[in-house]
Amino acid sequence: MELTIDATGQECPIPVVRAKKALGTIDEGTVEMIVDNETAMHNLENLGRDLKCETTVEDAGDGTFHVLLKKTEASAAAEPAASAGTRVVAFGKAVMGEGNDELGAKLMSAFVFSLTQQDVLPDTLLFFNDGVKLTTEGSPVLEDLQKLADAGVEILSCGTCLAFHDWTDKLAVGGVTNMYVIVQKQLEAGVVVRP
Numbered sequence: 001m002e003l004t005i006d007a008t009g010q011e012c013p014i015p016v017v018r019a020k021k022a023l024g025t026i027d028e029g030t031v032e033m034i035v036d037n038e039t040a041m042h043n044l045e046n047l048g049r050d051l052k053c054e055t056t057v058e059d060a061g062d063g064t065f066h067v068l069l070k071k072t073e074a075s076a077a078a079e080p081a082a083s084a085g086t087r088v089v090a091f092g093k094a095v096m097g098e099g100n101d102e103l104g105a106k107l108m109s110a111f112v113f114s115l116t117q118q119d120v121l122p123d124t125l126l127f128f129n130d131g132v133k134l135t136t137e138g139s140p141v142l143e144d145l146q147k148l149a150d151a152g153v154e155i156l157s158c159g160t161c162l163a164f165h166d167w168t169d170k171l172a173v174g175g176v177t178n179m180y181v182i183v184q185k186q187l188e189a190g191v192v193v194r195p
Helices: 014-024 038-050 073-077 101-116 129-135 142-150 159-164 179-188
Strands: 002-006 029-035 054-059 065-071 086-091 124-127 154-158 175-177 189-193
Touching: 002 014, 014 029, 014 038, 014 065, 014 179, 029 038, 038 054, 038 065, 038 159, 038 175, 086 129, 086 179, 101 142, 124 129, 124 179, 129 142, 129 154, 129 159, 142 154, 154 159, 154 179, 159 175, 179 189
Parallel strands: 002 029, 086 124, 086 189, 124 154, 154 175
Antiparallel strands: 029 065, 054 065
């Protein structure tokens, strides 16, 4: 079975949600998503990887990308494992706490460093709104975030937030995600920490 969904003009997470729903309606086959921005294209690639679908991207040359998500017998059998009991840290801003931003920046640096020193590391770090500043070039916590990434901690930044600030090309650690995944990771977590 082959399905084609035109998601041009739609911001994430809508293309991801539509693709996931379409894949849920077929046992085997291909869902072709047509999108007109790189954030949606990358988020669909990530969805394909997470769902164990064969994923290819074609640049149509007209400002659109055609993302082909092929669901096979193997990918249909590979249900994503529930991550209940995981530890998620959600960064909605680049400073910690309310009040003085200079102090808040110092506290955030200390917080991220302290994460690297824990006996049990978080599973996922989520960055959204102004929190994405922490994962971009020039961030004072990049070295510590890279240590966490090297230790296997998943680091995800909101693609819409990066694009809003025009920081997409400045992402220096981790990957790009969307609001659907940000919500899903928090709902499935056993613990969510918000500095």
